[in-house]
Amino acid sequence: MSVMQPAQRSSVVRLMHVGKTYRAGVVDVEALKDITLEIPADRFSIVIGASGSGKTTLLNLIGCIDSPNRGAVEVCQQGIADLDDDALADFRARNIGFIFQNFSLIPVLSAYENVEYPLLLVGMPAAERRRRTLAMLDAVALTAQAHQHPNELSGGQKQRVAIARALVKAPQLVLADEPTANLDSANGAAIIELMRRVQADSHTTFIFATHDPQLISHADEIFAIRDGELTEHRTVANR
Amino acid sequence: MTLLFKIAWRNIVRNRRRSLMTASAVAAGALAMLLFLGYTTYIFLGMETGNVQRTGHLSVFRAGYFLYGTGNPAAYGIDHYRDVIRLIAQDPVLRSMVNVLTPRQSLMGIAGNYSGDNAASRTFIGEGLVPSDRDRMRRWDQYGTGNVFPPDPRISDADVNRGLIGTGLARILNLCVPLALPDCPPAVAPPASAERPVIVNEELTELASRESAPSAPRSPGAPRIDLLAATVGGAPNVVSLNVSGAQAQGVKELDDAFVLMHLGLAQQLVYGRSEHKTTSIVIQLRRSDDMAAARERLTRLFRGRHLDLEVRDFGELTPFYGQVIRMFTGIFVFIALVMGMIVLFAVINTMTMNVMERTNEIGTIRAMGLRRSQVRAQFIAEGALIGVIGATFGAIVAVIVAALVNASGATWVPPGNNVAIPLHLNVAGRPAMALGAWLALVLVAIVAALLPANRAARLSVVDALRHV
Numbered sequence: 126m127s128v129m130q131p132a133q134r135s136s137v138v139r140l141m142h143v144g145k146t147y148r149a150g151v152v153d154v155e156a157l158k159d160i161t162l163e164i165p166a167d168r169f170s171i172v173i174g175a176s177g178s179g180k181t182t183l184l185n186l187i188g189c190i191d192s193p194n195r196g197a198v199e200v201c202q203q204g205i206a207d208l209d210d211d212a213l214a215d216f217r218a219r220n221i222g223f224i225f226q227n228f229s230l231i232p233v234l235s236a237y238e239n240v241e242y243p244l245l246l247v248g249m250p251a252a253e254r255r256r257r258t259l260a261m262l263d264a265v266a267l268t269a270q271a272h273q274h275p276n277e278l279s280g281g282q283k284q285r286v287a288i289a290r291a292l293v294k295a296p297q298l299v300l301a302d303e304p305t306a307n308l309d310s311a312n313g314a315a316i317i318e319l320m321r322r323v324q325a326d327s328h329t330t331f332i333f334a335t336h337d338p339q340l341i342s343h344a345d346e347i348f349a350i351r352d353g354e355l356t357e358h359r360t361v362a363n364r
Numbered sequence: 365m366t367l368l369f370k371i372a373w374r375n376i377v378r379n380r381r382r383s384l385m386t387a388s389a390v391a392a393g394a395l396a397m398l399l400f401l402g403y404t405t406y407i408f409l410g411m412e413t414g415n416v417q418r419t420g421h422l423s424v425f426r427a428g429y430f431l432y433g434t435g436n437p438a439a440y441g442i443d444h445y446r447d448v449i450r451l452i453a454q455d456p457v458l459r460s461m462v463n464v465l466t467p468r469q470s471l472m473g474i475a476g477n478y479s480g481d482n483a484a485s486r487t488f489i490g491e492g493l494v495p496s497d498r499d500r501m502r503r504w505d506q507y508g509t510g511n512v513f514p515p516d517p518r519i520s521d522a523d524v525n526r527g528l529i530g531t532g533l534a535r536i537l538n539l540c541v542p543l544a545l546p547d548c549p550p551a552v553a554p555p556a557s558a559e560r561p562v563i564v565n566e567e568l569t570e571l572a573s574r575e576s577a578p579s580a581p582r583s584p585g586a587p588r589i590d591l592l593a594a595t596v597g598g599a600p601n602v603v604s605l606n607v608s609g610a611q612a613q614g615v616k617e618l619d620d621a622f623v624l625m626h627l628g629l630a631q632q633l634v635y636g637r638s639e640h641k642t643t644s645i646v647i648q649l650r651r652s653d654d655m656a657a658a659r660e661r662l663t664r665l666f667r668g669r670h671l672d673l674e675v676r677d678f679g680e681l682t683p684f685y686g687q688v689i690r691m692f693t694g695i696f697v698f699i700a701l702v703m704g705m706i707v708l709f710a711v712i713n714t715m716t717m718n719v720m721e722r723t724n725e726i727g728t729i730r731a732m733g734l735r736r737s738q739v740r741a742q743f744i745a746e747g748a749l750i751g752v753i754g755a756t757f758g759a760i761v762a763v764i765v766a767a768l769v770n771a772s773g774a775t776w777v778p779p780g781n782n783v784a785i786p787l788h789l790n791v792a793g794r795p796a797m798a799l800g801a802w803l804a805l806v807l808v809a810i811v812a813a814l815l816p817a818n819r820a821a822r823l824s825v826v827d828a829l830r831h832v
Contacts, residue, residue: 190731190825211735218733225829229728233374245367246733290732 137298137330138164138187143196145182145353156182158353159196164332164346166297169324171341172334174350180334181302183350187332188221188300189213201297218246222291222329224301228283230275230290236282237262237271240289247294261289264326265319281312285319292323299324301333305340317343368738372745375718376753382714383750389710390754390805391761393703397801398762400699402791404692409507409793410785411685412652415678417502417513420464420646421655423681424448424662427674429643437470438596438634441641442673449645451669457661461654463504466497467642469630473593475529475605475623477537484537488529488591490623492630493646495519501648507793511785518608524629526586526608530622534610542587543610591623595636603633700801704808707754711747711812719743719820726820727828740814740821747813751806759802766791 145157156179164170164187172180185191186198189205198205201220208216222243223229230239240261244254262268265285275283284304291299304320305313317340324331333340341347349357376383426433426440433440442448445467452458453465469492476485495516502513519526529537531545540548586606595601605625613619631640649658659675666673679686719726726739734742766789775784791798 185826188731190829211737214730214733214735216733217731221733223728223731225728227724229724229829231371231725231729233371233378242367242729243732 135166136163137166137201138162138332139197139199140183140186141197141199143186143193143198145179145186145191146194147182156353157186157193160353160355161196162348162355162358164330164348166330167328168330168345169321169343170330170332170346170348171344172332172348172350173336173341174334176336178350179353180350182353183348184300184302184332184334187298188223189217218243219294220297222294222296222299224284224287224291224299224304226303226306228275228280228287228307230283230286232275235272235274236267236278236286239275239286240293243290243294249294257293261293264292264323265289279312280308281315284308284312284316288316288320288323292327292329295327296329299329299331301331301335303335303337304333305335305337310339313337313339368742368745369749371742372749375722375746376749379714379718382717386710386714387750387754387757390707390751390809391758393707394755394758394802394805395762395765396703397696397700397805398759398791398798399765399789400696401797401801402762402766402789402793404696405790405793405797406509406788407692408689409790410509410511411688412678413505413507413509413511415682415685416506416648416652417504417511419678419681420466420501420648421652421678422647422649422659422662423468423676423678424452424645424647424666424673425643425676427672430674430676430680433643434470437472437643438594440643441469441596441635442467442643442645443639443641445642445645448671448673451665452645452647452662455661455665458658458665461649461651461658462647463650464497464501464646464648466494466501466646466648467627468493468644468646469627469634469641470643471593471630471634473591473633475533475537476590476592477539477587478590479588482538486533486536487621488533488623489618489621490591490625490630492625492627494521494627496521497646501646504648506651509788519624519626521626523606524626525604525606527605527623527625527629528609528611529589529605529607529624530619531610531612532616532620533622534607536620537589539587539589539607539610543607545610591625591633593633596634596638596641597636599636601633601636603629605629700804704804707751707805707808708812711750711809712815714750715743715747715813715816716819718746719816722820723823723828723831726823727825727831730823730825731829736821739823740817743817743820744810744813747817748806748810750813751809754809755802755805758805759798762791765789 140160140162143157143160144155147154147156160183172183174180182191186193187200189200192205203216205213231242234242237258241254241258244257249257259268262271265288267282267285267289270278270282275286278286301320305316308316320331321343323329335341345361347357347359347361348355424442426442429437429440449465449467452462471490471492473488473490474485475488498519499515502516505512518528529539534540534543534545535548539545586608588604588606590602590604592600592602605623611622611624613622627642631642635641647658649655655677659677662675666675730739769787769789774787776787777784
């Protein structure tokens with residue numbers, strides 16, 4: 126059963142009858158079944174569901190790192206099917222930030238260089254790159270650790286670097302897959318608080334896939350998925 | 365680009381042990397290739413220097429001599445050879461190229477020693493030349509090999525009748541004692557049934573007694589031999605040669621037959637009282653690089669004047685030179701291929717491990733917007749850096765090893781030679797080849813990185829991110 130409430134704001138993501146089937150050995154696994162949804166801009170949206178329900182697959186499609194077998198995906202007013210591989214990469218570089226469960230920082234780069242990296246991909250001039258990187262590190266309170274490498278940072282610090290890296294290019298959309306899963310509750314709370322604050326400041330749309338009740342409690346929009354089907358879309362009032 | 369190499373370098377440092385092993389394989393390849401290249405360069409330049417000192421760069425012959433004339437050199441003499449020499453010497457293009465321009469006479473015949481109780485004879489292969497020109501030619505050393513010779517006092521322009529013979533011929537003609545030759549055991553008597561060349565010896569003795577005496581004043585202390593040859597008209601002729609020394613030749617067949625004499629004596633023997641000619645005009649250039657241009661100019665010059673002459677270079681005159689070049693080149697290619705394969709597999713192995721270990725990182729950077737081609741470039745840059753580091757280190761070690769070997773004073777006797785010469789590894793002797801070997805190894809490292817880099821570039825972002 127698909128439950129959808131009309132979006133009140135302009136949509137940053139639109140999925141229309143999207144289906145995704147994986148081949149696992151000799152078996153076809155239908156990860157998503159006829160998903161139709163719109164995710165409003167400038168919101169803290171959360172996709173919830175049990176493990177294997179299709180949350181990550183949904184995020185992958187929205188993040189343009191995977192393509193659907195059926196239906197259409199539109200991100201930031203751009204039909205994804207129209208783009209070839211290089212154009213998709215450029216599109217991601219300009220419009221989408223990623224925060225991963227395991228932080229996924231580049232180990233040979235310092236915190237500063239990790240944050241600066243997305244700006245290099247979009248060819249930003251050096252002075253502007255430096256200004257933005259320092260501002261972002263300041264925003265996540267990591268100025269002092271700017272020249273430390275990931276192996277010298279704590280889990281919470283790593284995730285803050287990852288958040289800074291995702292936001293430094295001021296993307297329209299930030300996708301985060303279980304961003305608090307590898308953090309203890311205190312660090313998790315701090316990271317949620319940070320993301321909430323940054324989202325409020327930057328008006329970036331955040332979309333999370335999570336089980337974390339703490340994170341869910343901060344959601345503006347909640348999308349529930351079960352067995353590859355969207356079962357609920359709820360807008361939380363007073364946010 | 366800076367970021368590409370920064371990340372590549374840091375990953376190399378991060379996996380320093382693995383990188384070190386791979387770079388060491390590349391370095392070993394570079395070391396082996398460059399040292400062997402230094403050795404072959406030394407061989408090639410040494411052989412070229414020796415050949416150019418002996419036979420010059422180019423030789424002018426009567427047409428057909430090169431293919432058919434060595435059996436009868438007298439029949440292929442160059443008419444009016446002094447005019448031809450003048451023509452070459454006065455040519456405005458050749459004048460600046462030529463170092464030595466000199467006539468030579470090849471000849472064959474029978475050499476005999478009939479002094480005292482001796483009655484020994486042997487066919488000889490002789491060459492008549494201008495001694496002072498020979499001295500000048502033996503000073504040629506374009507490549508700085510150090511293999512130059514002082515003027516040889518044993519043969520001079522002033523004494524037409526003096527000459528040198530091979531040590532083998534000296535032994536055969538019983539000249540060991542008069543020439544004070546070492547390594548000259550007493551002759552073993554031939555078997556009783558063996559035929560003795562009585563007739564030849566008797567004829568030679570008779571001819572020698574009739575013809576040679578007026579033209580060959582005996583040099584004090586120098587043994588004298590008689591040389592018998594057919595003149596250009598077919599008549600037998602004899603001259604006497606005062607042997608001022610013996611000179612070992614690298615090949616026994618030549619050592620047992622070699623006679624070097626003054627051009628005038630050779631001409632007297634071959635041409636008698638008829639017009640004196642030469643079998644060749646030898647041209648030694650200042651620089652080997654001018655050889656093709658000089659040859660072309662000579663050919664054009666002769667064709668323009670309808671001269672029945674042909675030009676051959678030292679490579680054609682001494683096929684052994686080309687054979688050695690081809691053999692060493694073949695060995696070098698073989699070593700390069702083996703080293704290339706080792707480098708190829710070492711780099712493929714390392715880069716494959718790097719890609720496997722960094723699969724998640726590849727997924728991350730692809731998700732962040734890095735194109736496939738940029739991922740490919742990232743890993744190729746790592747392979748290239750490993751190649752550059754290894755090849756450069758190998759080259760530095762090769763230069764050091766070569767310097768140590770060169771300073772050690774080690775010597776060796778090259779094939780076809782008779783004296784030990786210093787062993788010298790000329791690593792920088794052919795910079796283009798050395799650079800080529802360095803570049804080839806770097807290229808192999810890049811090619812080796814291409815396979816894992818392509819694999820990295822083709823990874824699905826989702827699968828890469830899922831990789832643990």
